[in-house]
Amino acid sequence: MYGNQKAYVASSLSGDDMISSLMYDFAVKDSKCDHLCGVPYTALPIATLLSVKSKIPMLMRRKETKSYGTKKTIEGHYKAGQSCLIIEDVVTSGSSVLETVKDLKAEGLVIEDVIVILDREQGGSQNIDSNGMKLKSLYTMTQLINILLRKGEITKEMADDVRHYLSTTKAPVIKDHSLTMDRIKMSYEKRAELAQNPITKQLLNIMATKRTNLCLSADLTSTTKILSLLENVGEHVCMVKTHIDIIEDFNDDFLVQLKHLADKFNFLILEDRKFADIGNTVSLQYLKGMYKVAEWADMVTVHSLPGEGILKAFTGSINGVSRGVFLLAEMSSQGNLISAEYTKATIDMADKYSDLVTGFVCQNGEHIKNPAFIQLTPGVQLINAEDDFGQVYNTPETVVLEKGADVAVVGRGIVAAKNPESQAVIYKEALWECYVKRISNT
Incomplete structure (x- = not known):
């Protein structure tokens, strides 16, 4: 788990502001990426706030290409060879992240890192890593369970049940060779x-x-x-x-x-x-x-x-x-x-x-x-x-x-x-x- 979250929890920041501030300090502040892209659509608000805070341009991926206008899957100003940092809220299998990465790479963009608020620890991290990127999570489900247990928000029995579920219910392995294709x-x-x-x-x-x-x-x-x-x-x-x-x-x-x-x-x-x-x-x-x-x-x-x-x-x-x-x-x-x-x-x-x-x-x-x-x-x-x-x-x-x-x-x-x-x-x-x-x- 990253940093001292207590200071942020005690602050007067709104939920999205608090999360974006945490993620900015955690992975965006020192990033040398050219663009940010939130996985559609729930991560878009966080990605937008991070883009404003970091002054790093944001790209938007459309899940469905419109039949009018630019008809583009990726909206924004970019060039092939530039790097893009992926923003996601929750990762289970990593499939939504990989779909976004595939469209970005089809435009010649370079993707190395994915930052996520919560890793559910059900195989998503391994799928992202095996497809040539690194996942960095603000929290994991194990850390969240420990916090809730320590605060008395859940019982030990419930914590054990969730841990058992996470260890026995894993997402299928995803290996998309097109995602790891480099120039050569x-x-x-x-x-x-x-x-x-x-x-x-x-x-x-x-x-x-x-x-x-x-x-x-x-x-x-x-x-x-x-x-x-x-x-x-x-x-x-x-x-x-x-x-x-x-x-x-x-x-x-x-x-x-x-x-x-x-x-x-x-x-x-x-x-x-x-x-x-x-x-x-x-x-x-x-x-x-x-x-x-x-x-x-x-x-x-x-x-x-x-x-x-x-x-x-x-x-x-x-x-x-x-x-x-x-x-x-x-x-x-x-x-x-x-x-x-x-x-x-x-x-x-x-x-x-x-x-x-x-x-x-x-x-x-x-x-x-x-x-x-x-x-x-x-x-x-x-x-x-x-x-x-x-x-x-x-x-x-x-x-x-x-x-x-x-x-x-x-x-x-x-x-x-x-x-x-x-x-x-x-x-x-x-x-x-x-x-x-x-x-x-x-």
Whole structure:
């Protein structure tokens, strides 16, 4: 039982005010959640009071979707990837909580904690825990019985009867696998539905349609060689990564042909520019100069080091055409100075810009909770290896199954092969097999 309830009981607070004050101190005050949601409908008054007291926005779940108006199940202003704290009055089996959580998760919201006034101790807590959340109760039925017994409000016989009933009458076990599905267990099609950035949605749908999660790193210095390579392997990739400033014979016609191949084979173009300056400079680098990256690259890579200002330098569309950003959260080279704290801060930064950010360049996606964000992992070869410059390579199995990659970047493993097309097919099939295995939970 939480705290010193006697002080509250003795106060002049109304019942709802007293309970909301207790629950605020108990679990809401120190919560870092983005939203509150009361389980309909008896918990709504308490959730409303908690929302006002904490200044945390409240979401409302409708049990029945109306046939008019917004027709939404979840009412409120929210973004996929934001967190929501569930408020309930009494939990028996936990089924009402799980129904609410299911609708919230379908909108891409993250649910970790449920707070409840009374846990009847009949299986609800276990059901909530087994579905990936933690239940915190202000009171349990055992504690309530002890209080009433101590105050003389019930007899010992009645207390024993209730305890016996609670121990022998348990709610059925509820295990809903859809509630514990995280990013790496969700299909590309389902995640596309949650994406707020049109480029993210397009990329996920391309991957699902073409059955490929292979990104080719076209690190060649000749326009002719790049275009020839893409003519051979374009049908096997979902994305092509370029370094436009290493091309020795760059010309505008190359960009026309590059875009033609992207349309022909249905892949997107990522310019690996790794923008890292102040916002104004980055805006000029993106829009101006001889390369005019914004006009042809569907996505670019960006360092988070300068802070949010660098994201403000980009816009989600250029001349009405959608664009995306991959934030650099980790690197694959040995001895790089990116820390775990930096990685997490980079991922946290993206939540405010989910209409712009497509995902993250990283080696391990454990901090990526929003299923609309894509993990792009470079440094992939069929065998574990390391080059003379400290570049570490991992296998498809390692990056997809162990480290959570959604898209794997392969460069020299294809580019330097005697037959790039056949090698691209080998990588495509190996990576796709790992993805299917991952979402199948086998």
